[in-house]
Amino acid sequence: MILVSLILLVLAVLGAPLFAIIATSAMMGFHSSDTELMTIALELMSIAQMPILTAIPLFTFAGYLLSESKAPQRLVRLTNALFGWMPGGLALVCLAACAFFTAFTGASGVTIIALGAILYPALKQDGYSDRFNLGLVTSSGSLGLLFAPSLPLILYGVVAEVSIDDLFRAGILPGLAMLVMLSGYSIWVNRDNRKPMGSFSLREVGAALREAVWELPLPVVVLGGIYSGFFAVSEAAAITALYVFIAEVLINREIAWRELPRITRDSMVLVGGILMILGVSLASTYYMIDTEVPQKLLGLVAELVSSPTSFLILLLIFLLILGAILDIFSAIVLVVPLILPIAAGFGVNEVHLGIVFLAAMQLGYLTPPVGLNLFIASYRFEKPIMHVYSATFPFLIILLLSVILIAFWPALSLFLV
Amino acid sequence: MKKLLASLERAGKLAENAALLVLLGTMIGVSVFQIVNRQLLGGSFSLSWADELVKMIVLWLAMVGSIAASRDNKHIRIDLITHILSGTIVAWIKIVVDLFAAGVCAMIGWQAWRLVREEMSWGDMILGELPLWIAHAIVPAAFILISYRFFVRVLTLLHGILKPQEAAA
Numbered sequence: 349m350i351l352v353s354l355i356l357l358v359l360a361v362l363g364a365p366l367f368a369i370i371a372t373s374a375m376m377g378f379h380s381s382d383t384e385l386m387t388i389a390l391e392l393m394s395i396a397q398m399p400i401l402t403a404i405p406l407f408t409f410a411g412y413l414l415s416e417s418k419a420p421q422r423l424v425r426l427t428n429a430l431f432g433w434m435p436g437g438l439a440l441v442c443l444a445a446c447a448f449f450t451a452f453t454g455a456s457g458v459t460i461i462a463l464g465a466i467l468y469p470a471l472k473q474d475g476y477s478d479r480f481n482l483g484l485v486t487s488s489g490s491l492g493l494l495f496a497p498s499l500p501l502i503l504y505g506v507v508a509e510v511s512i513d514d515l516f517r518a519g520i521l522p523g524l525a526m527l528v529m530l531s532g533y534s535i536w537v538n539r540d541n542r543k544p545m546g547s548f549s550l551r552e553v554g555a556a557l558r559e560a561v562w563e564l565p566l567p568v569v570v571l572g573g574i575y576s577g578f579f580a581v582s583e584a585a586a587i588t589a590l591y592v593f594i595a596e597v598l599i600n601r602e603i604a605w606r607e608l609p610r611i612t613r614d615s616m617v618l619v620g621g622i623l624m625i626l627g628v629s630l631a632s633t634y635y636m637i638d639t640e641v642p643q644k645l646l647g648l649v650a651e652l653v654s655s656p657t658s659f660l661i662l663l664l665i666f667l668l669i670l671g672a673i674l675d676i677f678s679a680i681v682l683v684v685p686l687i688l689p690i691a692a693g694f695g696v697n698e699v700h701l702g703i704v705f706l707a708a709m710q711l712g713y714l715t716p717p718v719g720l721n722l723f724i725a726s727y728r729f730e731k732p733i734m735h736v737y738s739a740t741f742p743f744l745i746i747l748l749l750s751v752i753l754i755a756f757w758p759a760l761s762l763f764l765v
Numbered sequence: 766m767k768k769l770l771a772s773l774e775r776a777g778k779l780a781e782n783a784a785l786l787v788l789l790g791t792m793i794g795v796s797v798f799q800i801v802n803r804q805l806l807g808g809s810f811s812l813s814w815a816d817e818l819v820k821m822i823v824l825w826l827a828m829v830g831s832i833a834a835s836r837d838n839k840h841i842r843i844d845l846i847t848h849i850l851s852g853t854i855v856a857w858i859k860i861v862v863d864l865f866a867a868g869v870c871a872m873i874g875w876q877a878w879r880l881v882r883e884e885m886s887w888g889d890m891i892l893g894e895l896p897l898w899i900a901h902a903i904v905p906a907a908f909i910l911i912s913y914r915f916f917v918r919v920l921t922l923l924h925g926i927l928k929p930q931e932a933a934a
Binding site for chain 1: 797822837847865872876880905
């Protein structure tokens with residue numbers, strides 16, 4: 349059994365599709381505990397028994413449509429009209445626009461491609477150093493994971509069986525804390541790059557607002573609908589998908605009808621990948637719960653640490669290593685069922701745990717060897733990967749500080765729940 | 766032969782796109798209609814089947830999306846090797862892991878087929894009149910197709926190693 353696990357681990361590191369690895373370990377588990385192997389198919393089919401999952405294809409489709417339209421340009425123009433006049437204004441524009449956009453596109457790397465292409469040259473023109481720009485745009489690409497309706501938040505809610513409404517509320521303040529800390533750093537770094545204060549133009553704000561008039565109701569519909577309890581999450585997702593389709597395809601006409609099959613395919617390929625991993629991990633979780641793996645792990649961890657504080661330290665170290673190797677979706681479906689009972693044993697709130705988990709995994713986008721954002725930025729801006737890594741490093745440190753803050757200040761997450 | 770395979774590939778991709786469009790469109794339509802029905806029409810239509818249909822579409826989207834992901838080679842992997850190694854060794858590693866994936870998918874497909882066969886004998890229905898096994902048959906079908914896709918990739922990679930000139934041409 350240990351030998352098989354080792355072989356699977358090697359195959360995973362060599363690049364075998366993760367769903368195949370998880371499925372094999374589940375089937376090996378079933379085989380050794382005399383469980384019928386058909387159980388794996390039964391667990392896969394139970395994807396059709398989770399009503400909340402409808403939100404995943406719907407929000408993903410809406411996010412892909414938005415990124416293919418000119419909504420990113422309008423978003424940048426609007427945030428620039430609002431914040432651009434401040435010192436360090438354009439850096440703040442970058443952070444705010446990226447966070448907002450990532451919440452809708454689910455941190456699949458789309459943000460760097462859609463927004464980075466506009467912001468990177470603009471920052472350069474505004475006199476920011478190339479190194480700073482590269483680091484800022486790369487680390488902004490996964491900002492906003494903690495804001496509704498991001499896919500990882502929804503997936504955590506599904507796997508941990510926690511109210512997604514609560515998670516959406518819990519993510520607001522920690523997400524803002526990350527934004528504020530990165531903004532503060534950006535302003536401080538550029539304190540010598542003094543320019544005459546830009547002027548705030550009400551006319552430009554008005555023009556930008558008018559241009560974005562069809563996107564403006566979106567946050568109101570999604571967030572207002574969900575936070576007020578008017579819509580369930582999956583209903584808000586359906587409304588969002590239909591609304592974005594009407595706004596970008598029928599009204600703004602920035603996406604041609606013949607592009608729809610390709611955009612649908614691209615977004616559903618991501619959905620297929622995520623749900624496949626979820627499906628097979630339902631099977632492996634079934635086996636692990638059946639053989640009381642979490643309880644055994646809890647016993648093991650309880651010998652190592654005794655207080656919630658030391659547990660959180662251990663958890664953070666573990667999550668940072670995990671995030672450096674595994675993508676956020678696989679990490680959620682594989683690891684959350686294991687650490688949930690342990691965290692409960694140490695009195696860590698499950699909503700708070702979710703926010704800590706995602707915040708820590710967000711760093712994984714920026715850490716070698718497999719940080720997705722590093723590779724996308726390196727490819728997109730034609731910079732060597734080591735250069736991107738060192739440019740991103742200061743931002744990584746700030747984000748690490750924010751994760752520590754989020755982990756050890758539960759009230760920040762739980763205040764709005 | 767090559768022509769036949771190429772047109773098969775094109776037809777497969779078209780079929781996937783068409784299926785995804787229909788599934789997603791139906792999901793959006795039915796979900797939105799349900800909200801309108803409840804909030805504005807006071808629930809004057811009885812849509813007991815709608816929830817069940819939308820949930821079943823999620824399974825179908827997951828399966829068809831996975832088939833498409835295996836064609837586009839977009840299944841989630843730890844993408845480390847291609848960043849640190851290069852040359853023929855990478856191709857050989859890809860052959861090993863994709864062969865493994867093809868085998869695993871064939872196994873899951875077979876187990877899913879056994880389950881669907883049992884469901885045929887149970888006679889369960891969903892959405893009123895539809896036998897459950899038909900709705901579930903997408904699972905074995907998808908895994909057999911995904912297994913086939915991984916196998917084709919292995920053959921393509923082998924061909925690229927053994928006859929590089931021909932593969933490039």
